[in-house]
Amino acid sequence: MQAEEFLRHLFDVAVAAAAPDVLMARHLPPQPKGRVVVVGAGKASASMAAIFEDLWARERGTAISGIVVTRYGYDVPCHSIEIVQAAHPVPDEASVIAATRILEAVRDLGPDDLVVALISGGGSSLLTAPVEGVSLGDVQATHQLLLRAGVPIGAMNAVRKHLSVIAGGRLAAACHPAKIVSFIVSDVPGDDLATIASGPTIGDPSTFADARAVISAYGLDVPLSVASHLARGVNETIKPDDTRLRGHEHFIVASAQTSLRAAAEAARAQGIMPLILGDALEGEARELGVVMAGIARQCALYDQPAPRPCVLLSGGETHVTVRGDGRGGRNVEFLLAMAIKLAGAQNIYALACDTDGVDGLEEVAGAWCGPDVLLRARAAGLDAQDFLNRNDAHRFFAHLNTQIITGPTRTNVNDFRAVLVV
Numbered sequence: 001m002q003a004e005e006f007l008r009h010l011f012d013v014a015v016a017a018a019a020p021d022v023l024m025a026r027h028l029p030p031q032p033k034g035r036v037v038v039v040g041a042g043k044a045s046a047s048m049a050a051i052f053e054d055l056w057a058r059e060r061g062t063a064i065s066g067i068v069v070t071r072y073g074y075d076v077p078c079h080s081i082e083i084v085q086a087a088h089p090v091p092d093e094a095s096v097i098a099a100t101r102i103l104e105a106v107r108d109l110g111p112d113d114l115v116v117a118l119i120s121g122g123g124s125s126l127l128t129a130p131v132e133g134v135s136l137g138d139v140q141a142t143h144q145l146l147l148r149a150g151v152p153i154g155a156m157n158a159v160r161k162h163l164s165v166i167a168g169g170r171l172a173a174a175c176h177p178a179k180i181v182s183f184i185v186s187d188v189p190g191d192d193l194a195t196i197a198s199g200p201t202i203g204d205p206s207t208f209a210d211a212r213a214v215i216s217a218y219g220l221d222v223p224l225s226v227a228s229h230l231a232r233g234v235n236e237t238i239k240p241d242d243t244r245l246r247g248h249e250h251f252i253v254a255s256a257q258t259s260l261r262a263a264a265e266a267a268r269a270q271g272i273m274p275l276i277l278g279d280a281l282e283g284e285a286r287e288l289g290v291v292m293a294g295i296a297r298q299c300a301l302y303d304q305p306a307p308r309p310c311v312l313l314s315g316g317e318t319h320v321t322v323r324g325d326g327r328g329g330r331n332v333e334f335l336l337a338m339a340i341k342l343a344g345a346q347n348i349y350a351l352a353c354d355t356d357g358v359d360g361l362e363e364v365a366g367a368w369c370g371p372d373v374l375l376r377a378r379a380a381g382l383d384a385q386d387f388l389n390r391n392d393a394h395r396f397f398a399h400l401n402t403q404i405i406t407g408p409t410r411t412n413v414n415d416f417r418a419v420l421v422v
Helices: 003-017 021-026 045-059 093-105 136-148 153-161 170-175 208-217 224-232 256-269 285-302 330-342 373-379 384-389 393-399
Strands: 036-041 065-071 081-086 114-120 179-185 249-254 273-281 310-316 348-354 366-369 415-421
Touching: 003 256, 003 348, 003 366, 003 415, 021 045, 021 249, 036 045, 036 093, 045 065, 045 081, 045 114, 045 179, 065 093, 081 093, 093 170, 136 153, 136 224, 153 208, 208 224, 256 273, 256 310, 256 415, 285 310, 285 330, 285 348, 285 415, 330 348, 330 366, 330 373, 330 384, 330 393, 330 415, 366 393, 373 384, 384 393
Parallel strands: 036 065, 036 114, 065 081, 114 179, 179 249, 273 310
Antiparallel strands: 310 415, 348 366, 348 415
């Protein structure tokens, strides 16, 4: 198996392992006395809805209803659950309509009713319901500022939760006194439930002060309505000790660690030693690329920390501080920075992709590269460092025809990186 084929095989295995069906079946809730209402948001929510609908029909056989919002192009046909689509990573009017309809769907539920919440990455944008006094346009502008500044996902969502009437546990409060069972596909480092999709069914430990601190730390010139709302600090998010959250259940049904383990087994089957470096690697994408280049060189020169042939696997969520006029993409920025640092070092190949099939603003999962990437670039008249400076790695790898395009994967456990040393 050639290096490119091997790396792509590991990525495909990792994406397949992010399917949530096995653990959803294991934790299927019992039939309640009352209604069953399914709600959800995220890039994997429509596929989760189809799985849940099928499981419930086979195991329980009673009627359900509900509404789930997913990213444009990520819809999956369902019978009883309505699937709607909205924008990501910046919300649109459809995001607001979806959030409003989901809140309406859980209104006036009783203690005998059951809410099944299907939550995955992307929900912060897809499930947008601005607080009073803040327009959708101002929320959109704030999202864009947070993204361009390279704010880590936890800090970013501390701000977004405090501009929403559905995030930060507010959906759970709206469901009270019904019981909630949440099935969650994790796309955040450490699988922090309060961060995934801004935790609509999870108590929020962050505060208005935390949100203001993020704005200040990154020097963000947010719209006046946003700054005023955060300064007033009125009507906090739902806190973890709120009595309305008691008795709910939350199950992570897919995560980066699940995918990394599956990829590791696939590597072993090919006679390649896997080394999982972590499922929660964060930081500036280009800086992590430099670090990974150093680890790969150590393997190539000294068989440390793993003997050749080996593959270094990692997940998590890096970020990009946008300084140039390019299209961003944290996985391809990582990969380009790594290639530049390796400077053509032999026998090292790498792939970096987002498991949802979308890296940054491009409908491209990521890319792969080998030792000849800089030689090929120079032959094509491309200056790799210039592309990195302009945050334009997508265009760089497009020129070299090494992009990886999957289309919608309908799941999301965030970044997947594989570095092969032979």
